[in-house]
Amino acid sequence: MNPLLLTDGYKLDHRRQYPNGTTLVYSNWTPRKSRIEGVEGVIFFGLQYFIKKYILHDFEEYFFKRPKDEVVQQYARRVNNYLGENQVGMAHIEALHDLGYIPMVFKALPEGATVPMRVPMFTMYNTLPEFFWLTNYFETLLSTVVWLPCNSATIARQYRRILDKYAAETSSVPEFVNWQGHDFSMRGMGGTDAGITSAAGHLLSFTGTDTIPAIDFLEQYYNANSDTELVAGSVAATEHSVMCMGTTEGEFDTFKRLITDIYPKGIVSIVSDTWDLWRVLTDYLPRLKDTIANREGKVVVRPDSGDPADILCGNPNGKTFEERKGVVELLWDVFGGTTNAKGYKELIPQIGAIYGDSITIARATDICERLKQKGFASTNVVLGLGSFTYQYNTRDTFGFAMKATYGEVNGEGREIFKDPITDDGTKKSAKGLMKIVLEDDVYKLIDGVNWAEEQTGELKEVFRDGKLLINQSLADIRDRVR
Numbered sequence: 001m002n003p004l005l006l007t008d009g010y011k012l013d014h015r016r017q018y019p020n021g022t023t024l025v026y027s028n029w030t031p032r033k034s035r036i037e038g039v040e041g042v043i044f045f046g047l048q049y050f051i052k053k054y055i056l057h058d059f060e061e062y063f064f065k066r067p068k069d070e071v072v073q074q075y076a077r078r079v080n081n082y083l084g085e086n087q088v089g090m091a092h093i094e095a096l097h098d099l100g101y102i103p104m105v106f107k108a109l110p111e112g113a114t115v116p117m118r119v120p121m122f123t124m125y126n127t128l129p130e131f132f133w134l135t136n137y138f139e140t141l142l143s144t145v146v147w148l149p150c151n152s153a154t155i156a157r158q159y160r161r162i163l164d165k166y167a168a169e170t171s172s173v174p175e176f177v178n179w180q181g182h183d184f185s186m187r188g189m190g191g192t193d194a195g196i197t198s199a200a201g202h203l204l205s206f207t208g209t210d211t212i213p214a215i216d217f218l219e220q221y222y223n224a225n226s227d228t229e230l231v232a233g234s235v236a237a238t239e240h241s242v243m244c245m246g247t248t249e250g251e252f253d254t255f256k257r258l259i260t261d262i263y264p265k266g267i268v269s270i271v272s273d274t275w276d277l278w279r280v281l282t283d284y285l286p287r288l289k290d291t292i293a294n295r296e297g298k299v300v301v302r303p304d305s306g307d308p309a310d311i312l313c314g315n316p317n318g319k320t321f322e323e324r325k326g327v328v329e330l331l332w333d334v335f336g337g338t339t340n341a342k343g344y345k346e347l348i349p350q351i352g353a354i355y356g357d358s359i360t361i362a363r364a365t366d367i368c369e370r371l372k373q374k375g376f377a378s379t380n381v382v383l384g385l386g387s388f389t390y391q392y393n394t395r396d397t398f399g400f401a402m403k404a405t406y407g408e409v410n411g412e413g414r415e416i417f418k419d420p421i422t423d424d425g426t427k428k429s430a431k432g433l434m435k436i437v438l439e440d441d442v443y444k445l446i447d448g449v450n451w452a453e454e455q456t457g458e459l460k461e462v463f464r465d466g467k468l469l470i471n472q473s474l475a476d477i478r479d480r481v482r
Helices: 047-064 068-083 091-099 139-170 174-180 192-202 213-221 240-245 251-262 277-287 289-293 308-313 321-335 361-373 474-481
Strands: 022-031 041-043 104-108 114-116 122-126 181-183 268-271 299-302 337-339 345-347 351-355 381-385 400-409 412-415 433-439 442-449 460-464
Touching (some): 041 139, 047 091, 047 213, 047 460, 114 442, 139 181, 139 361, 139 381, 139 400, 174 181, 174 381, 181 192, 192 213, 240 251, 240 268, 251 268, 277 289, 277 299, 277 321, 289 321, 308 321, 308 351, 321 345, 321 351, 361 381
Parallel strands (some): 299 351, 351 381
Antiparallel strands (some): 022 122, 022 400, 104 460, 337 345, 400 412
16 A cells, blocks of 8 residues: 555645645654553654654555556545545655655654653654655554554553562562563454554563564564574463363363373463363362473463452452462462572472463552462462553553644744643643753653754654664663663
């Protein structure tokens, strides 16, 4: 598809609506308001993907390399059929095709940086006067591509903070947190692009994911190399169809076959609540105790229904002793383990648990705290983070918006802004050209600066006139996040 058609309909004729003599439009991308308690800074991630995928690849392949007549005819047909009789014109599209590149500058903070509310992550403006219309024409495409990886990277970092905190307090293996948040979200996301970019954001804080194409994404757009670095990983795991096919009567044999024949070593995660989770924990696993304890690798018990905290940690008000104890304590009763130097119990390395349904930040905190109160290390369990975590968010979760704050008309600069009288302050924009400074490791905005000042500060040119100027790596971005 011609990437100029990847936009909102109202963008098509803004070129004529700007004042006569407009030669420059300068805009920014900013998180304006957090709707997640405790989050006051957003991780910046996704612009390099946007530039490489859409500006450098799609515009080159589907616009500049195509015959001009074909491109213009396609654009004209779509616009005319869509708007009916109109005056949008095609000369500006022909001129862009003749130019052969996107005449824009993107200036950005480093990806992986934590950016406070109301501080721009990047700015952009046109470099040739006749293409002033391009700046905000990109707003729709930029927005739909960038807000989700920023959101997911930020939410993953919140999980990481929680899991790091409890691991530091209770565990002898805090490095296990790299694997303790595992991404199960792809099937519940709004399409493959959303699933992949969200999973890439998750991988800035963790290494566990079931979203395989996120690895390709990070190799293609963020200079990762799975041959030389750990980009992401997972383990062998069953699903309910596998367990059901073994039949209720044959469930024990299914467990035994998986542990001894199919996966005699290594990690294997087994769905354990297809019928009776408590029977698995108090009948099947005790019968397989010696096999599991002497096995090279870990068997991971996976419950997948009920309240996550109650299932893992026990429900004091449960009707049975199994319900009152919960998965972790029942595993301890069978397999035992060690009490670490911090005074908390850790299961033997050959057994563990994962819960991957309806996990939230609040539930993750509750699970870790309840394990701690029972005397267990938080790293006895892995949490699967699904679309309940990553899909239940929108562009408004952090109030993302792209707004113009400066323009030039007939050679004169104009500081522009919006400040709706009916708004609570969320939509009040900055004004004029922008400079970002770093004070005490916190980014701060200085707006209303002149061009000389705009050239200084923390915003660096990452793209100019068809060329990527800074090419960041996954390793560097992970370092900033962590």
